[in-house]
Every structure is written in C-alpha cells, then in structure tokens.
Amino acid sequence: MLTKESEQFLIELRMHLISKGKNDKEINEITDELEDHLLQAEAEGKDVTHIIGESPKQYMKSIGESMKTDYRQMIGLVPLMILLLAAYFSLAPAIEGKFSLSGGMIMVASIGSVVGVLIYAVLLFKVLPGYIQSKKGYLLMFGTMLLVTGLGVAVLFWYNAQDFQPVFTATPLQNNLILAACIVIFIAAAIYTKTWFTIIIPLFLSLGPIAGRFIPEDVNEDPTLILYTIILLVVISAIAIFLLIRKKKKQKQPTV
Amino acid sequence: MADTTQMLKGILDGCLLSIIKDGEIYGYELAARLESYGFTSFSEGTIYPLLLRMQKEGLVSATLRKSTAGPKRKYYSLTEKGEGELVSFIKRWEQLSFSVNNVLDKRGM
Numbered sequence: 207m208l209t210k211e212s213e214q215f216l217i218e219l220r221m222h223l224i225s226k227g228k229n230d231k232e233i234n235e236i237t238d239e240l241e242d243h244l245l246q247a248e249a250e251g252k253d254v255t256h257i258i259g260e261s262p263k264q265y266m267k268s269i270g271e272s273m274k275t276d277y278r279q280m281i282g283l284v285p286l287m288i289l290l291l292a293a294y295f296s297l298a299p300a301i302e303g304k305f306s307l308s309g310g311m312i313m314v315a316s317i318g319s320v321v322g323v324l325i326y327a328v329l330l331f332k333v334l335p336g337y338i339q340s341k342k343g344y345l346l347m348f349g350t351m352l353l354v355t356g357l358g359v360a361v362l363f364w365y366n367a368q369d370f371q372p373v374f375t376a377t378p379l380q381n382n383l384i385l386a387a388c389i390v391i392f393i394a395a396a397i398y399t400k401t402w403f404t405i406i407i408p409l410f411l412s413l414g415p416i417a418g419r420f421i422p423e424d425v426n427e428d429p430t431l432i433l434y435t436i437i438l439l440v441v442i443s444a445i446a447i448f449l450l451i452r453k454k455k456k457q458k459q460p461t462v
Numbered sequence: 463m464a465d466t467t468q469m470l471k472g473i474l475d476g477c478l479l480s481i482i483k484d485g486e487i488y489g490y491e492l493a494a495r496l497e498s499y500g501f502t503s504f505s506e507g508t509i510y511p512l513l514l515r516m517q518k519e520g521l522v523s524a525t526l527r528k529s530t531a532g533p534k535r536k537y538y539s540l541t542e543k544g545e546g547e548l549v550s551f552i553k554r555w556e557q558l559s560f561s562v563n564n565v566l567d568k569r570g571m
Contacts, residue, residue: 236510238534242488242489242490243490243507247490258505260505268511272514
C-alpha cells in the first residue's frame with residue numbers, strides 16, 4: 207500500500223509527462239518502475255524524499271528531459287481535448303433530449319472550444335493533480351462547476367436573444383446516440399489519463415438534466431413524491447457514506 | 463549535498479554500467495547496491511533519469527519480467543555498446559583520479 211505522498215507524486219508525474227507530450231508506453235513504464243521502487247522503499251520504512259529528493263518538481267523535470275518527446279502522439283492529444291469539450295457541451299442537451307445545432311451555435315462552440323481547451327488543459331494538467339488528495343481539490347472543482355454553469359447561463363441568454371435558426375435538431379434516437387458517444391469519450395479520457403476527473407465532473411454536471419428529463423413537471427406539486435425523493439436521497443447518501451468509511455478502514459489495514 | 467550531486471554527474475553513469483555488467487538487475491536493487499558501496503547521500507530516484515538516458519543511447523537494454531508482487535519489473539542488462547562505454551569510463555576515471563590524487567597529495571605534503 208502506497209502512502210498518500212507517493213500516490214500523489216505518481217499522479218503528478220504522469221500528468222507532467224503527458225502534458226510534455228511523452229510517449230504513453232514510456233510513461234507507463236517509468237511510473238510502474240517508480241511505483242515498484244516506492245512500494246519497496248516504503249516497506250522498508252524509507253521516506254518519499256529519500257527517493258525523489260527534496261524537490262519533486264525538479265525530479266519530474268529531470269525525468270521528462272531524459273525521455274524523448276512524441277510529437278505524433280501530442281498532435282493526437284488535441285482532437286481528444288476537442289472531443290472532450292464537445293462532449294461537455296453536448297452532455298446536458300442530449301440528456302434532456304433537446305440537442306440541436308445552428309449556425310450561431312457552431313460559431314459559439316468553435317470560439318468556446320479554443321478557450322475551453324486552454325482552460326481545461328491548465329486545469330487538468332497543472333492545477334488538479336496538485337489537489338487531488340485534499341479538500342481544496344473538491345472546493346476547486348465545485349468552484350469551477352459554478353463558474354462554468356454561470357458562464358453557460360450567460361451564453362444561453364445571449365444565444366436565445368439572437369434567434370438563430372437550428373440547422374439540425376436531433377431525434378430521440380439521435381439524442382441517445384449522442385449521449386452514448388459522450389459517455390464513451392469521458393470513459394476513454396479517464397482511462398487515458400488514469401484519473402477520475404473526466405468521470406466525476408460529468409456526473410455532477412448531469413444531475414440537473416437527468417432530473418429534468420425523468421421527473422415529470424407535475425411532481426413539484428405532489429408532496430408525497432417530494433417526500434419519497436427526500437427519503438431516497440437520504441438512503442443513498444447513507445449507503446455512500448457507509449461504503450466510504452468501510453473503504454477507509456480497509457485501507458488502514460496492512461496488506462500482506 | 464548539492465556539491466556531491468554536481469560531482470556525481472557523469473561518475474554515477476559509469477558506476478551504474480559497472481553494476482549492471484554483473485548481471486540483470488532492476489531499479490530498486492540497483493539503488494540498494496549503490497548504497498551498499500557507500501553512495502548514501504544521493505536520492506535513490508536519481509538513477510531513473512540516468513537509466514532512461516542510457517537506454518535511449520543504447521548503452522543498456524531493458525526487459526519486463528513478472529515479479530512476485532506488484533507490477534512487472536524492468537530488468538536492465540548491458541549492451542555491447544555499453545560494455546565499450548564502461549571500458550572507456552574506467553580509463554577516464556583512472557586518469558582523473560590519478561591526477562586529482564596527485565594534486566591533493568602534493569599540496570598535502
């Protein structure tokens with residue numbers, strides 16, 4: 207079992223190397239090798255600093271400089287980013303069954319994707335890895351969510367005022383297909399970066415639209431249904447908390 | 463410690479080659495061997511950037527083997543080019559240590 211510090215270091219290292227455009231296979235090799243080393247060193251009671259030195263940043267840099275940059279793969283990363291962003295934009299309308307495209311929307315989306323790729327790249331590679339183990343990380347994620355939602359609402363108001371004609375409106379089947387594509391993209395990105403960000407964030411984002419799609423309008427006036435919902439939520443959170451505590455306890459037990 | 467690190471640059475490469483020459487070895491074992499020879503003040507991770515570079519230069523080759531616990535282990539062995547580099551390192555080192563000792567001995571007298 208690795209300590210939090212070591213795990214944190216390995217995640218930061220992986221993100222650093224991905225952002226520097228190193229080859230995937232080589233990234234896996236060096237992180238596996240270091241994980242193996244850290245496991246053995248910690249089993250012997252050594253401190254992380256004994257392995258990676260006083261400055262993890264410096265150490266990551268020296269590893270990065272010893273690996274060759276894979277430019278072909280780096281070019282491949284850009285489409286992934288754009289796909290991810292497109293998936294973020296399409297997720298909510300697809301869940302609500304209202305996916306449509308118009309000339310104006312395509313314009314907004316292309317400007318948005320350039321800005322978005324930049325923000326997203328900074329967040330994913332530079333900011334989040336540093337906070338993944340702390341409460342700050344969740345606050346940061348929550349703050350970003352609020353900001354993105356706020357921006358989204360602002361753009362939506364502007365967009366509605368422009369009266370663009372949709373050039374494409376999705377049928378229910380197409381909506382579901384788009385939704386499936388989004389899910390595949392999120393999962394692929396999560397596997398690729400070996401992190402949970404691209405699954406957790408969309409999950410949060412989709413809570414509202416899911417409720418909008420599956421709960422009929424008149425529910426709001428029916429007190430018994432509201433009561434059921436509250437009970438259901440309480441039960442689900444209780445189970446989640448219980449599982450979380452059990453997992454923590456399990457982690458504390460030494461594995462043989 | 464920073465001074466030792468500066469001095470170690472280049473020398474550590476030769477030491478790694480020399481240890482790898484004894485037979486296939488993986489990272490942790492390599493660091494442990496270095497420590498047992500008295501290299502105690504450097505951080506163990508330092509060897510990995512060096513190994514990566516030596517692999518890129520074709521001085522060592524690596525194969526992945528299953529280990530008893532955890533992920534697959536990367537075992538290093540010396541290539542022909544690496545053996546040549548080791549021979550020339552030994553020559554350079556002998557020359558260098560001879561000169562340095564000479565300087566220090568004369569000043570000490």
